[in-house]
Amino acid sequence: MRKLLSTLRGRLFALLAALGAVTALAVAGATYVSVRAEADQLFDYQLRQTALSLRDQGRIAPDEAASLADPSLDYVVQIWSVQGLELYSSRPQGMTEPLPPRAVLGFSHQRLGGQDWRVFSAATPLRVVQVAQPLAVRQKLAAVAALRSVVPVAVALPLVAAAVWWLIGVSLAPLARVTQAAQAGGANALDALPTDGLPGEVAPLVEAFNGLLARLAAAFDAQRGFVADAAHELRSPLTALKLQLGLLRGAAPGEEQDTAIARLNGGISRAAHLVEQLLALARAEPGAPAADLPLDLSELARQAVADVQPLADKAGVTIALTAPDPLPLEGDPQALRGALRNLVDNAVKYGARTVQVSALRGPQGARLLRVDDDGPGIPPDARERVFDRFQRGEDVSAVEGSGLGLAIVRAAAARQGAHVQLGTAPLGGLRAEIRWPG
Template identity: 55%
Template sequence: MSLRLRLVLAMLAMLVASALVMGLVAYRNVLGETEALFDYQLRQMALSLRDQGEIASAQAGPLADESLDFVIQIWTVDGRSIYASRPHAALPARALLGLANVDVRGQVWRTFSVATRDRVIQVAQPLQIRHRLAARAALRSVLPLLLVTPLLALGVWWLSGATLAPLARVAGEVRRRDEQSLAALGTDDLPNDIAPLVHALNGLLQRLRESLEGQRAFVADAAHELRSPLTALKLQLAVLRRTASADERAAALDALGVGIERAGRLVEQLLQLARNEPGAPGAPFERVDLAEVARDAIAATLAFAVSRGVEFELFADAPVHVDGDRAALGVLVRNLVDNAARYSPAGARVEVRVASADGAATLDVDDAGPGIPAADRERVFDRFYRRSADQTGSGLGLAIVQRIVERHGATVQLGDAPLGGLRVSVRFGRTLEPVSAASA
């Protein structure tokens, strides 16, 4: 049901209820007023006949008119009826001086009686007639409201349409959009009740536009990055097919394996980045020991570090708990330690520290590599960014770290490490219990 129809029905219901209440109040008020007026008429009629000796034939004729709703009776002082304005099947047979209600054969009469020296005069009127006259008077007072109700309904219908026109305009503008139209809705001449809705829709459209633009850029960048390793794999496969000697074939197979490994790592990083993009569904958060996650990440990277002659040193003796996605945190630490091992010289040492400082969990990874100049430390978190053309890697490691950090409400900073290379510091929220850091 539309808001317009709901408003009209509500207004009509209020009008009908008001008419009923007004009719009831008017009926009771008019009934009281007519009762007093009719009592006054009965009194004046009886008193006017009190000082009259006899009722003349000229006056008796009009008083006997059956269209009149009252009856006049006169008795002698000894109770003998000497006059009745008109015959009736059930008239009050006795007189009670003053105003009284007399029940005669199931019909109630309102009477007024007055006594003189030689007779008693009574004027009576049925109560049913009084009530009917009062109801007619009440209906006449309410009838104008009932007649004007349809006009009011039409007015409410038109007024509701004019009031809801801005909302209909916004709905029409949204309805005419397609999936490519994400421009902001117009905000001119909007009522205060609708403006917050339009502003919220504009905010949603902006977020959708940014998300779609990010996805398009991600797909374009991913396609560009995948083109090079796939082209290299095709060339290596062609070289493998042309090789004749066993040594050349072994070398070609090794090169092909390295290319496949590189392409597989790139695809894995792309999937990790996609899973941690804003708005992507993720695993629910749980209580995670960051020190344990660091140990697992180092163990997973240890073979590669040994191949380069790099040693890991972990400083995390006690558990440090954070709320997060265990798998995503594992990816974060693996990317950091993998980058540290990849860019450190042979025989260098990589230090990983997990601690609690001021009630907040911290993760520091120090290496002895070339580091990153301060001017480039913001850009290295961009996807596919490489500081130089001959730099190895896909340029996704720190971008993935940034997305995971944002998802967990943490912060990441780059600085100079005491070992001479780069320090990556990740600071989480408050921990459950403080721990002391010691050399492991």
């Protein structure tokens, strides 16, 4: 029973069966009471008609007297003269005393010989007619009639229960198909579940689950692509490190060995930077734990500029900061600081001489982190493509990088509820902007 109630079909059937049982009992009870009342009225009608028919007769014929004297007849008929003389009496077996000669006209109850009787009396100027019936007999006959009327309800109840069980099964058949489809797939199956024929209450649940499966499929595809791209990108620097290590082993002490060591150190630095960028991208991807902390975009812009300032000074690049007012926000300070640092770092590396960093309020209360430069910029048709992983600009032969900077920026901004867009800066180069809606 517990296993049955653990299923949706079992719960629905139990609830409907309980409701049906209560309804059937109520209907049966009401029917029983109603039929008993109608039977009592019918018996009263028979008593009255019998008394009235005998009252209107001048005398009782012998054959009629014989039928009234039948011991199997439940009725008792007694006729009295107005002087109290008994003119006729049919007394069944077990009746020890006659009806009283002083009758109450109409219906009444009498207690005779230890029994309760229902009596109807009618009078004429010459005589009084009384017809009586034991209440026990009336009640028994009424109960039998009432029970017979309840039998169809009792017979129909299990049939209705079987029909309800079948109908619930038919109604849940689409859900069973969804279950079978979910069980039929393998461990890596993320195909959408069928939604045809589902009830309106269940369809949103399955559609939401399909949405979850779609997001999981997209996340797994992105993860597989990320691993494949990362393996491909790591293969080259690791191979270069092995070659440089071999050259170092074969280099003679002196200038040649120093050059090999410098190359090996540069290769290690590039590999370490690539690994750091991969870790930063993994932290910025959807699904990674996010920190929602109070922060100030203006202060965050100052910190990011301070991080890149040594590289800018070495490259002879001027960085100007505009952050006049505090811009409070809730988000991940580390992720946003890294994203802005990547934007400024890209501007410095890719040939800009002047970089303008701004933290300000835009139209309709939007909050902005903006980086403008006077570098070569990015052609409009390539601006969306540079957000892909390991995608770099066209002329990158003189610039070291992993092609992950803008991918990290977009992922970090998306997790903070912001949007990244590229455009043309007033300085003539590239404008990169992180925008939060107002």
